[in-house]
Amino acid sequence: MKYVYYPGCASEATTREAMDSTKAVCKKLGIELVELEELSCCGAGCVDEINPDLAIGINARNFAIAEKLGLDILTSCNTCLNVMETINEKLKKNPALLEKTNKTLKKIGLKYTGDVKVKHFLWVIVKDYGLDKLKENVKKPLTKLKVAPFYGCHILRPVESLKLDDPEDPKSLHHVITTLGGEVVEFDGLNKCCGFHIMLVDESATIKLTGRYLKNAKNSKADIMTTTCPLCHLCLDTYQKKAEKMVGKLNLPVLHLSQLVGLAIGIKPSELKLSRHFVSTRAVVKRI
């Protein structure tokens, strides 16, 4: 199993622990990640508000580079997944658009035939790697932990591009938690929005949303929360103290999915960079 790794801008900067832990887990599981210095930002759904053709162009360039290597793309960011898959699907479904895009790509010496799939780390673990195989690798089962899954939006919606889960009732992250030996905690909002994309436009709105879901998970007696998205993690972890001012004491450690898998398959917490979180994970890690 081999993929081009696309961490996304946040995981290369503020949530670097998401990238480090994804790489550590993939290495341990034998999933080969090829890192390329030439890949650009996907535009995060912002570039297309200014110039949709350019958003298609920069993403098609990334796809063409991966296609040349004959590899699919693995990303550990929900928004990167959403932006890339939405554009990829447009290119695959619309031959005229693909042809037009290729006319542009030709001028930079590239070509895209539509043969690349963009996959999320969660999808790769569930579908390509398989939960049975993951189970065989579990060294420290999370038996004593009640884990609240937070999917985030961009791995679930818009529905056409992202077909692994039912957006109203997603289950894939639940299955990973169970496979790792943990107990899934259901709570209202596990498939809802953390508000990240308006964090810098209207911070109080983001904090209200983030606080609401953290509180719901806490009320459901969760020990920890796990998320598939570094952007959700920024809200749920780094903004948790601010949310506490609105909803009361939370103290709910939030782990990137890659960190949760990493702990269960016996990777050292220091390698998973848990110390970079705002909310301490120490007490929880001790129980594993």
Add this chain to the structure above:
Amino acid sequence: MAEPKKEFRKLDTKFCDEIARQDYGKEIKKCIQCGTCSSGCLVESVVPGFNPRKIIAKALLGMRKEVLGSEEIWECARCYICTAHCKKNIRPGDVIKAIRMIAIKEGHTNNKGARHAFAFYHDIKKYGKLNEAMLPFNTQGVHVLKMTPFAVKMILKGKSPSPVMKKIKDIKQVEKLYELLE
């Protein structure tokens, strides 16, 4: 024929055609104002006055100036719940995106939402990547100073990235794409 009332004279009945010409807004005219988008909207539940159904209603009525100049079009968090729920498949989240695109083209860029989009646009041109360290400043301008205590915490946790950016390999290809598609 009698002159239309003053408030109706300001309406631009071509506005929804303009939105429908955008790929993201092409289904706007199918909207039946059922309010499903609004009932599931999470931003509406925390931001008083935000209402995706109303944004679309105003657009359909032709309240061009009011819609394009409003703060609320930048409040959509792009969660796509409205888009997943919409009974007429008009993709309300995308319609708002189409409206933002027209707003930017018309020069409504002196707001946090548009500045946020331009930060990505300019950074990718320059470096191929987003300069995350500068994003709060590029979005909020001097108001970013309010975030200082939080920024200090980020630095202490090693979560604050360097504002000095390394360009991606073959950035010339990206520059060329900008040149060809801008």
